Amino acid sequence: MPVTLQSFAVLLSRPGDANGDAEVAAGAIEAVNRQHSRSTGIHFHLLDWKKDSYADSGAEPQQLLNRQIVDDADIVLAIFRERMGTPTQRFDSGTEEEIVLALEAHKPVHIYFWQPPQDYEPADASQYERIESFKARIADRVMYVTYATEQELRDRVTHDFTKRMYELEDEKPVRKPALGLAAIGADGKLWSSPIPQLTALGGIYNPNAITRSITTAFDEAAAIELPKPASEMPSHTDGAASFASALTTVKLQIPTSLASGSLLGSYEKVELSDRDRNLASEVLGELGIEVPDRLFDLGGLHYNKFLAASLYSGDGIEGTDDEKAKYRALQRLIGACRSHREYKRFLSAMRDLVGLPLVVENNGNALATHVVVELLLPQSLRVPIERIPMPDNAFINRELDDGSAIAAFARLPFEIKESHVYRSYEDSHNRLEHGSSIPPLHTRNPGMYPYGRSALDRDDYYEEIEYCFEECSFKPVPDEDAVAVLVEFDRVQQNAAYAYPVILPLRKAPTASLRYRINADELDEPIIGEIEFAAAE
Numbered sequence: 002m003p004v005t006l007q008s009f010a011v012l013l014s015r016p017g018d019a020n021g022d023a024e025v026a027a028g029a030i031e032a033v034n035r036q037h038s039r040s041t042g043i044h045f046h047l048l049d050w051k052k053d054s055y056a057d058s059g060a061e062p063q064q065l066l067n068r069q070i071v072d073d074a075d076i077v078l079a080i081f082r083e084r085m086g087t088p089t090q091r092f093d094s095g096t097e098e099e100i101v102l103a104l105e106a107h108k109p110v111h112i113y114f115w116q117p118p119q120d121y122e123p124a125d126a127s128q129y130e131r132i133e134s135f136k137a138r139i140a141d142r143v144m145y146v147t148y149a150t151e152q153e154l155r156d157r158v159t160h161d162f163t164k165r166m167y168e169l170e171d172e173k174p175v176r177k178p179a180l181g182l183a184a185i186g187a188d189g190k191l192w193s194s195p196i197p198q199l200t201a202l203g204g205i206y207n208p209n210a211i212t213r214s215i216t217t218a219f220d221e222a223a224a225i226e227l228p229k230p231a232s233e234m235p236s237h238t239d240g241a242a243s244f245a246s247a248l249t250t251v252k253l254q255i256p257t258s259l260a261s262g263s264l265l266g267s268y269e270k271v272e273l274s275d276r277d278r279n280l281a282s283e284v285l286g287e288l289g290i291e292v293p294d295r296l297f298d299l300g301g302l303h304y305n306k307f308l309a310a311s312l313y314s315g316d317g318i319e320g321t322d323d324e325k326a327k328y329r330a331l332q333r334l335i336g337a338c339r340s341h342r343e344y345k346r347f348l349s350a351m352r353d354l355v356g357l358p359l360v361v362e363n364n365g366n367a368l369a370t371h372v373v374v375e376l377l378l379p380q381s382l383r384v385p386i387e388r389i390p391m392p393d394n395a396f397i398n399r400e401l402d403d404g405s406a407i408a409a410f411a412r413l414p415f416e417i418k419e420s421h422v423y424r425s426y427e428d429s430h431n432r433l434e435h436g437s438s439i440p441p442l443h444t445r446n447p448g449m450y451p452y453g454r455s456a457l458d459r460d461d462y463y464e465e466i467e468y469c470f471e472e473c474s475f476k477p478v479p480d481e482d483a484v485a486v487l488v489e490f491d492r493v494q495q496n497a498a499y500a501y502p503v504i505l506p507l508r509k510a511p512t513a514s515l516r517y518r519i520n521a522d523e524l525d526e527p528i529i530g531e532i533e534f535a536a537a538e
Contacts, residue, residue: 006044009169011162012074013049014099016086022115023049023080025151029158030078033166041170045162048074076165077103078158082115083123085131093131104142111161112145113154140432144368144494146424153421164496168366178495179365180372180519182532185358189420191498193362195535199510202414203351211341211400212288218334219285223293225327227300271302271318271328277335284338297331300324336399343396350390351414356504360423361519363493369521372429372490376505377516380482383475384506389466394458404443407457411465415503423498426472431491441468472502493521510534 011030013023030045038044048070071077079100086094092101103110114136123129136145146161148154184196282292302320318325359376363369392400401407419425441464443457474487486505493499514531 006038006042007169008044008046009075010048010073011045011076011078012070012099012103013047013080014077014096015080016082016084016094016096018084019080019082019115022082022113022151022154025154026078026080026113026158029155030162033159033162037163037166041166043166043169045076045166071099071102074103075108077108077110079110079112080115080154081113081132081135083117083132084125084128085135093135097135100139100143109165110143111158111165112139112143113157114145114147116147116149118149137432144428144492144497148421156421161496164366177365178363178367178369178493178521178523180369180493180521180524180528181362181364181530182374182376182517182519183360183362183498184532185360185417185423185500189422191360191362191422193532195533197535199355199357199507199534201352202354202356202504202506203348205414206348206351208345208348211337211344214337215284215288215334215341216290218330218337219290222327222330222334223296225323225330227295227298227321227323227327229295269304269306271299271304271320273297273299273331273335280342281331281334281338284341299328299331302328340396340400343393344400347390347392347396354384354390354506354508355510356414357507358417358504359501360498361488361490361493361501362498363495366495367523368495369493369523370491372493372519372521374488374490375518376486376488377478377481377483378486378505378507380484382507382509382511383484384508385475386466386470387463389506391459391462391466394456397458397462398456401457401462403457404441404461407443407461408440408465411462412469415469415506417500417502417504419500423500426490426500426502429490429492429499438468438471441465469503473505 013027015023027047027049030047034044050070077100079096081096086096089095089098092098100110100112114132117123139145146157148157181193183191183193186192186197187200278297281297285292300320300323302318302324305317305319318328320328361372361374397407401410417426419428441461443461443464472488476485476487477483478485488501490499511534514533516529516531519528519530
């Protein structure tokens with residue numbers, strides 16, 4: 002049967018380089034119309050200057066477009082890619098002018114900015130700088146959205162205009178935020194209740210990260226074949242040949258620098274300790290690598306204490322080039338094996354913890370500002386920051402050799418990366434209210450920082466953990482064996498979800514629901530709710 006539709010004109014505004022993305026957005030809106038128009042009685046009619054404008058005169062081209070199309074639009078959908086566009090008499094581009102006119106007329110405006118990859122180099126740097134400047138100018142007037150792919154743009158436009166359609170369905174919508182907590186599932190989707198089983202925090206790390214350094218050092222050491230000791234050299238029946246062989250052996254075992262009797266006491270044969278040999282053999286065995294009989298043999302390599310204690314430049318290790326090369330390879334092998342053992346211990350400790358990745362949702366039709374979320378966490382589940390597992394100092398100094406490496410390693414299990422389903426915590430910041438965050442500074446260069454540590458250690462690692470959780474406050478709850486985890490969001494846009502700053506570590510998956518309270522400037526009273534978890538299988 003016939004349905005009466007109320008039509009709302011949507012202006013597709015964009016610079017010329019975003020024409021392809023505008024077609025993607027137009028397709029998404031047409032799909033929303035096909036799916037929801039009959040049930041809501043709302044229809045979106047697309048206005049496009051390329052199709053709906055006509056020849057005219059008497060004013061600047063942009064003013065003619067404003068009169069023909071912009072003034073008739075009920076909603077503006079603007080897309081920017083790599084260019085800001087051509088300036089007009091009053092604004093930096095025609096697209097900016099259309100956005101500002103719509104905002105001044107109190108019309109809804111949806112703005113989508115293409116997010117380039119990290120290694121992106123703009124073809125026209127000045128155009129890209131103008132886009133960044135425009136973002137700053139509108140940050141306090143509208144919440145814009147970023148996208149990386151056409152599919153993300155399609156998903157975002159579909160989501161936003163579906164919500165917009167249902168909001169318009171009610172002639173007198175009650176403009177209130179509707180806030181709640183949800184969790185991010187392993188599939189990237191949002192789960193309100195029940196939340197799926199949580200995963201171990203250690204599962205994010207690569208368990209074989211150290212394996213390559215072990216196999217590389219092993220291959221280097223195993224490839225060096227040293228002469229066999231005298232006891233293993235073939236016997237000779239001829240007396241002269243036997244004497245010559247013995248003389249050769251003596252020359253191999255006792256370098257000429259030891260010929261003087263005064264220096265003989267400074268000689269010390271270099272050998273790996275039984276502990277290091279056993280460690281390497283066990284780790285290689287775990288990796289399925291067969292240990293050759295003479296892998297740890299260093300031939301006649303020796304340590305000259307006399308030369309090491311003098312002004313002689315070097316470490317006092319003497320021997321052939323092959324002996325020294327094998328010694329260095331074995332030292333790398335032992336170090337890698339120690340890192341492997343410590344890495345396994347660290348992963349085991351992290352796998353004992355589970356992570357709770359939360360988002361705050363606003364399913365209402367109004368912006369929420371100064372949102373404060375309090376999650377009540379039983380002490381039996383809470384993991385204090387100082388109890389979060391850390392590698393030992395030797396591993397940090399050996400494997401995390403600069404500030405960027407230790408930062409990436411420490412933050413990895415707690416990061417929540419933005420997706421097209423939810424926005425990052427930083428996107429909720431009001432730039433005029435939220436202070437800048439300064440990450441820790443680490444250095445291994447005592448010459449540049451004479452009072453700093455020359456090697457990275459657990460103190461540096463703990464600074465990174467503290468930085469991860471600096472946006473979270475932990476306050477004891479009176480009369481309850483629990484702690485309130487407080488997170489503040491400057492603003493949460495309607496029909497959107499914003500991730501927590503970090504994944505919360507727990508000792509184990511909750512078996513009971515967790516209570517929360519949310520407050521915001523627009524709420525008459527706090528929202529009280531619970532999040533429930535799926536039963537373990």
